[in-house]
Every structure is written in C-alpha cells, then in structure tokens.
Amino acid sequence: MKKFKYKAQDSNGKEVTGVLEGKSPTRVVESLQGQGLTVIDVREEGFDFSKLAEINVGGVPMKDKVLFMRQFATMISAGISLNKSLDILSQQVTNPFFAKVIKDVLADVEGGSSLAGAFRKHKGVFDNVVLGLLDAAEATGNLEEVLRILADELEEKARLQAKIKSAFTYPAIIVVVMIAVIILLMVILVPVMTELYADFDAELPLVTRITIGISEAIINYWWLILAILGLIIVGTKLYIDTPRGRRAFHLFLLKIPLFGNLMTKIQLTQFTRTLALLLVSGLSIVEALRLTSESLSNVHFQNAVMEAKDEVEKGMPLAVPLSRSTFFPLLISQMIAVGEESGALDGILRKMGVLFNDEVNNIAGNLATMLEPIMLIVMGSVIGFIAMAVYSPMFGIAEVMF
Numbered sequence: 001m002k003k004f005k006y007k008a009q010d011s012n013g014k015e016v017t018g019v020l021e022g023k024s025p026t027r028v029v030e031s032l033q034g035q036g037l038t039v040i041d042v043r044e045e046g047f048d049f050s051k052l053a054e055i056n057v058g059g060v061p062m063k064d065k066v067l068f069m070r071q072f073a074t075m076i077s078a079g080i081s082l083n084k085s086l087d088i089l090s091q092q093v094t095n096p097f098f099a100k101v102i103k104d105v106l107a108d109v110e111g112g113s114s115l116a117g118a119f120r121k122h123k124g125v126f127d128n129v130v131l132g133l134l135d136a137a138e139a140t141g142n143l144e145e146v147l148r149i150l151a152d153e154l155e156e157k158a159r160l161q162a163k164i165k166s167a168f169t170y171p172a173i174i175v176v177v178m179i180a181v182i183i184l185l186m187v188i189l190v191p192v193m194t195e196l197y198a199d200f201d202a203e204l205p206l207v208t209r210i211t212i213g214i215s216e217a218i219i220n221y222w223w224l225i226l227a228i229l230g231l232i233i234v235g236t237k238l239y240i241d242t243p244r245g246r247r248a249f250h251l252f253l254l255k256i257p258l259f260g261n262l263m264t265k266i267q268l269t270q271f272t273r274t275l276a277l278l279l280v281s282g283l284s285i286v287e288a289l290r291l292t293s294e295s296l297s298n299v300h301f302q303n304a305v306m307e308a309k310d311e312v313e314k315g316m317p318l319a320v321p322l323s324r325s326t327f328f329p330l331l332i333s334q335m336i337a338v339g340e341e342s343g344a345l346d347g348i349l350r351k352m353g354v355l356f357n358d359e360v361n362n363i364a365g366n367l368a369t370m371l372e373p374i375m376l377i378v379m380g381s382v383i384g385f386i387a388m389a390v391y392s393p394m395f396g397i398a399e400v401m402f
C-alpha cells in the first residue's frame with residue numbers, strides 16, 4: 001500500500017490535510033469523498049521537489065515587497081477583509097518563499113495574532129521600521145493608508161539602492177581590470193623578458209630586479225600570497241565584528257574622500273525619511289527615534305540618534321542633542337527646531353528627506369565621472385612602471401653591443 005498526501009475541504013469549507021494509505025490516487029479520492037470531504041489535491045508521499053523553490057536565497061526582492069504592499073492596500077480599500085486579502089495575495093505572489101511566508105502569516109492572523117506580530121516570526125522579510133508602522137496602523141485603523149505609504153517608501157528605497165550600486169559598480173570594474181592586467185604582465189610578459197636578459201648576462205637596473213622579484217614571487221608563491229590575503233580578510237572581518245572595530249571601520253568609511261560624503265548623505269536621507277514616516281503614522285517621538293536608529297547602517301549615526309532619544313525621553317527638544325552631534329549638520333538641528341516650534345516636524349523632515357535624496361542622486365551620478373580620470377592615472381602609472389622596468393635594460397644592452 002502506498003501513502004498519499006491529500007488536501008480537502010469539509011462541509012464547512014475548512015481546509016483539511018493529512019496522509020492516507022491506498023492502492024492508487026483514485027482509491028484515495030473515493031475514500032475521502034466517502035467521508036464527506038471535497039478533494040482538492042492528492043499526491044504520493046515522498047520528497048516534494050517543489051519545496052526546493054521555497055528555500056530562501058537572497059531574501060525577498062524589493063519589487064515583490066512593493067507589489068505586495070500596493071495590492072494589499074488596494075484590497076483593503078475595496079472592503080476585502082484582512083484574512084481574505086492575505087489568502088488572495090499568497091496565491092498571486094510569484095516568489096515561492098514569499099508565498100509561503102504570507103500563508104504562514106495568514107494562519108497566525110486567523111489564530112489571533114496581529115499582522116505585524118505574524119510577520120515578526122519571519123526575520124529578514126520586513127525590517128523593524130515596517131513592522132512598527134504596521135503595529136501603529138492596526139492600532140489606529142489606518143492600515144490602507146500606511147500600506148500605500150510603505151509601498152512608496154520601499155519603492156524609493158529600491159531606487160536609492162540601485163543608484164548607489166550603480167555608483168560603486170564602475171570603480172569596482174576598473175579596479176578588477178587593473179589587477180588582472182598587472183597579474184597578466186607579471187606572469188606572462190616579465191618572465192619572457194627575464195629569460196631574454198639572462199642570455200646577455202647583463203647587470204639589470206634596480207627597478208627591473210624589483211619587478212622580476214615580484215613576478216617570481218607571484219608565480220612561485222601564489223598559494224602563500226592567497227593564504228596571507230585570506231588571513232588578512234578574515235582577521236579584518238573578525239575585528240570589524242567587534243564593537244570597537246565596527247566603530248573604527250564606520251568612521252573610516254565616513255572619512256574616505258568622495259565616498260565619505262556620499263555615505264553621510266545616505267544616512268541623513270534615511271534618518272529624515274524614516275523619522276517622518278514613523279511620526280506621520282502616529283508613533284511617539286521616542287519610539288520613532290528608536291526605530292529610526294535601527295534603520296541606519298552606520299553605528300555612529302545610530303548612537304547619535306539613540307543618545308538624542310534618551311534626552312528627548314527626559315523632555316529635551318530633539319534639535320538640542322542633534323545640534324551637539326558631530327555627525328549631523330547644523331541644517332538638520334535648525335530645521336528640526338523650526339518643525340518642533342511650529343508643530344509640523346513630520347513635514348519638515350519630509351522636505352529635508354527630499355533634499356538629501358536629491359544630493360545622493362547627484363553625488364552618485366557624478367561619482368563615476370570624478371573617479372574615471374583618477375583610476376586611469378593610477379592604472380597608467382602602474383603599467384608604465386612595469387613597462388619601464390621591462391624595457392629599460394634594452395637600452396643598456398644596445399649600448400654594450402654597439
């Protein structure tokens with residue numbers, strides 16, 4: 001007798017699943033129908049290869065999250081219940097992992113859990129800012145509006161990430177090409193020229209001897225070089241994972257010419273947009289600052305916001321602690337002071353978010369243009385040094401011969 005998994009519905013429309021033994025799927029269907037069940041699916045028990053598609057590799061794509069939020073908001077505004085909306089969305093979502101998450105969330109919501117509480121069980125799908133907004137939306141009954149705002153915010157976040165990725169792609173390609181060219185010259189050209197010069201038994205210039213030494217080291221001890229590089233990378237990663245190392249590395253990122261300014265603007269954009277979003281949803285300033293701190297990627301900005309939160313909790317205006325921070329520009333604290341005095345803090349933050357976002361777009365768009373001549377000069381200098389080291393002995397040999 002074979003074992004078959006089945007999915008069916010009882011007379012009340014409730015889904016029933018289980019395993020039943022039978023000679024064939026037809027016999028199993030007949031048996032289930034005899035129990036008054038409406039059969040939906042029957043398959044032989046064994047490894048279900050379709051489950052492989054539910055394995056999460058790389059998380060849920062941002063475009064899927066944006067589409068989910070937009071469709072969810074549309075269904076809620078159309079008067080469809082929360083449970084029914086989740087059920088429909090679980091069938092429409094094309095990402096198998098995300099579909100499974102939504103089904104699990106639906107089951108938890110039907111069991112009495114809140115929407116945000118159900119999503120919290122699936123780490124990495126939505127961050128704490130989104131979950132905090134969903135909590136506030138359910139508490140105020142403003143779920144439809146918050147879902148629309150979240151869709152817009154996630155879409156803008158995706159655009160920003162794409163812009164930043166594009167800005168860093170070109171320099172990375174140039175560096176990889178430069179390293180590849182240098183290695184090829186050292187492994188192919190330099191050894192050939194070394195054999196040629198050995199036949200003349202001539203004394204080579206210092207720069208040539210250094211280049212030949214580096215070439216021989218790469219050819220004969222490449223495994224040792226890779227091992228040392230691996231140890232350096234692992235050691236650096238372990239150091240960065242410590243609180244002290246993380247602070248040092250994040251400060252270094254902010255100090256790098258060109259890149260540091262971009263990193264700062266990204267943090268300011270994230271701070272202003274996220275805080276505005278949380279405040280307009282109805283969260284308290286203290287809770288909004290806590291969640292905003294968690295959304296920032298640089299530890300120094302995180303600490304500055306958390307310190308501000310502690311002082312705001314004691315009754316201090318937000319503008320005061322931010323004005324003392326070395327990481328936030330004076331413009332931020334001055335504009336926040338105006339917003340606090342006028343009672344329009346969320347509106348002021350939104351305007352600053354647009355301002356900083358435009359600056360990020362401008363810097364990211366011009367980064368490749370600014371870096372291109374620098375990278376070409378560096379590449380030309382290195383290749384020129386190797387060429388000089390390889391070909392300069394020829395002039396000495398020519399003088400001896402003629």
